[in-house]
């Protein structure tokens with residue numbers, strides 16, 4: 001089983017795995033994975049980022065979709081998630097998706113224009129997010145490889161109830177390849 005499959009395994013499978021590996025994990029839908037890959041490929045000149053939409057399943061975070069939140073000041077290696085535009089994007093999405101009340105904010109994402117994993121700044125931001133949320137939140141970094149086609153998805157997850165300000169769980173990596 002490769003890593004990509006393991007973070008996308010279905011719910012029944014996940015129950016079994018949880019019994020032996022009770023570690024929270026981030027699961028990413030094909031739709032969200034494709035959107036993260038596309039954003040990373042489009043981020044060579046300026047990083048992109050935004051909000052993760054999904055739900056929690058026990059202590060896992062399931063990412064169904066992503067929202068882009070524009071940052072007009074983004075540079076090649078900087079992206080700042082702005083509170084006002086982020087809230088606006090989230091509200092607009094939730095209005096459209098009202099039929100599915102289970103969906104909501106589950107974390108944040110941004111791109112890296114080169115194959116770099118989450119930085120110390122990213123880990124710090126993750127701890128801040130974890131302190132603000134009573135529920136697990138995820139941070140996904142979509143890092144573009146040097147071929148400018150393949151993208152590594154680095155997922156961090158918090159578990160605030162047990163460890164208030166620490167990032168827990170595996171640092172999982174899935175690869176999105178250009179088809």
Ligand SMILES: [Zn+2]
Nearest residue numbers: 118119122141
């Ligand atoms: Zn970063």
